[in-house]
Amino acid sequence: MEENSPSIAMVPCPGTSHLITQIEFAKRFVGLHPAFHVTLLIPTLGPPSPSMNSILQSLPPSIHFTILPQVNPHDLPPNANPASLMLLTVTHSLPSLSQALASLTSQTHLVALVLDTFSIDAIEVAKRFNLPAYVYHPTTATTLAYLLYYPKLDDDGIVVSRKFGELELKEPLELPGCMPLHAHDLLDAIPETSDDLHGMLVQLSKGLHMVDGILVNSFVDLEPGPITALQNVCPVYPIGPIVQIESNISSDSSECLSWLDNQPKKSVLYVSFGSSGTLSQEQLNELAYGLEMSGHKFLWVVRAPNDGVANSSYFNSQKKGDPLEHLPKGFMDRTKGQGFVVRSWAPQIEVLRHGSTCGFLTHCGWNSTLESVVCGKPMIAWPLFAEQRMNAALLSEEFKVALRPKVKEKGIVEREEVSRVVKCLMEGDEGKEMGRRIEMFKDAAVKAFSKDGSSTRTLENVVTKWKTLKI
Template structure:
């Protein structure tokens, strides 16, 4: 009988990251029953309700503990959500050290697995002589950028958006500087400094667990393995969630009454928000397309990631164009809170996905074989959109006008293109092949299963 192996994981106060690392832990212990996990969760003000729901479904050998909350009022109010989250995590490091000391007093802890935006914990792991790994929720392409950023910072002296030549990230398709992550676009900003510091700290990790799989990022994987041979592509790890929770939802019942592949699912993820002007154009574009849609609607915000740390009490429906719901009645279903994304994407009635290109959402769409409209908002989403539309060719991208707005006619055009056009049919054929490849990755000898076994073997060989 295998001896128990204890590991601790630390995430950040953003649901998409928390959901991903928790699903990874569930998959890990499903394969290796002797592993026990303690999830350490930093918080801002209070734990996220969606996180509390997710934690209730954990198996018995995954435990969790919340670090003392950071007061949101103690964070710079004008800072972007990503900066607030990173500063909150930094302020939580003394509490993490205490939590680890407490854990080590009762448990033979073998390793610490940390989110890339909580990687100050790598230094604490060294203090306690623990193995440490980065669990990387985004793509292998983004990890390659993060590892390359200190070099890129030296090579390029101007703002990246002003750099004339395409930027070559090792193992990735060349991209323009303006398509690098949002918070790299102002090199004098605190956001850039925080990310650069975290990228420099990645070398402290003993290895990297990446939420991707070989078939979609083979070139990036090869480049990463040249940098560090302990890189494990262990995805696609997606959130399936408790299905009982969504059975009686009205939006699911509405889907049951629609024709196969006839509904466009529209969601900008747990953090994404649009301006009022863009929300109006999207509404009119959906209406103009004449296609059926299920829209997860959030109140507008001046910040594209405004829903991450801000809770909006306003009813989102009041921000829709006058008469929109009446005019689209029968063709539409608008959800103003949480929606069971995996269940919606897997439903036979769903034929397309208008997405912000968060990596979790992109992987869910690939795993479930749903063609995409790629509409990136923030973080590394433009890079994901390039990979999806130009690299894998499983998404269409709408064009933004000179004011950074996607106009209603363009929206209607890409909706029709992905739902019924010839290009949409080609995308559907390609994503079906990737769906099969994603399933193959988790067969007994699949690439991701092999990678998970290699990770556990190499970790335990260090013990």
């Protein structure tokens, strides 16, 4: 790295999905501005996983990385939710982050520090080095609005009470420019960590109000109301949709693509709950029977069930053993020819881009959601945790590109309901209309990313600010 070459440093937070989207932003950035270098300074809770190592080793030459020393797990509170763990890991990594930045500033002309939303505490390090601090917010402008306004909800008398990690509201929450949000659409927590979550959200909000700018992984034609409203109160830059262009395809994962090659056009439902989402054994059974009952073709990424918290595998390895052993007895034989089951992981962007794929049953993580949008695939919204319920509300009620299954007692979606929404998406008039609508968003996404598109121009405006800084 040349001493006078301009560069930015980025601080992801733990969690593969957060790292991936920051890397994709870095690739987009250096692709548009090859004179720049990017260095990822990565806080960790444990040694890098094989998948993370594979991702990092395949970075282009102008993107570098440093894995910061691991945080001692004993320094973190027991039973903390994953969001708090992400935030605390970065907080405990600040001394090593300072050392890494000191070394970096001696080697290159550093013009900005770009943080993940959950790396917000690193703003104090940016100030110590007299660097502008920006946040790359990897999800929606609507979620950003919720975080920014969160501390005022109590002050304005909107919140009736907090119990079991849920907000109780007097009426639907109407943030500036956003669709009305009900209490069940908002960020959740497990009962033991509700106070932990509340304090974390206040901390995030405070930090977001202190940064020099917020880069949002959304685009104007997708969220015009929230983006315009936010830009009236703080420096917000919509630069999305930032998504993976391709997956690291292995020989095992290529089998599902070969299977798709032999299916009729728009005949397959892709089913996946992201890199960390898990279902209970009961829900796994109901989903399996529902897919079978629908009669439609499916490609399903199956993970071993977890009867605890849906996001309990966020930082942990998946259960040992074969996930297929947990499927209902005889399911694989009965659905032979109808479905293709993949263990734990599939090359998602290639599956969604494939002509045989008609729709996507998704957990509504924003990376997956945007990938579905840019590939023009309507969705069945099945949120599990974090901001996914808010994303599901946007997809089904605001964008109208997704169906949301009805949940029965104990939070279970029964097999008959699974079959109903699959049929509706794959063969019903509502599914066809959603397909037409998401094609419009797909075209808008392409336009936003074009040479003169809104997201490209917005990123150019940010880079112009960085180029003129005298550090």
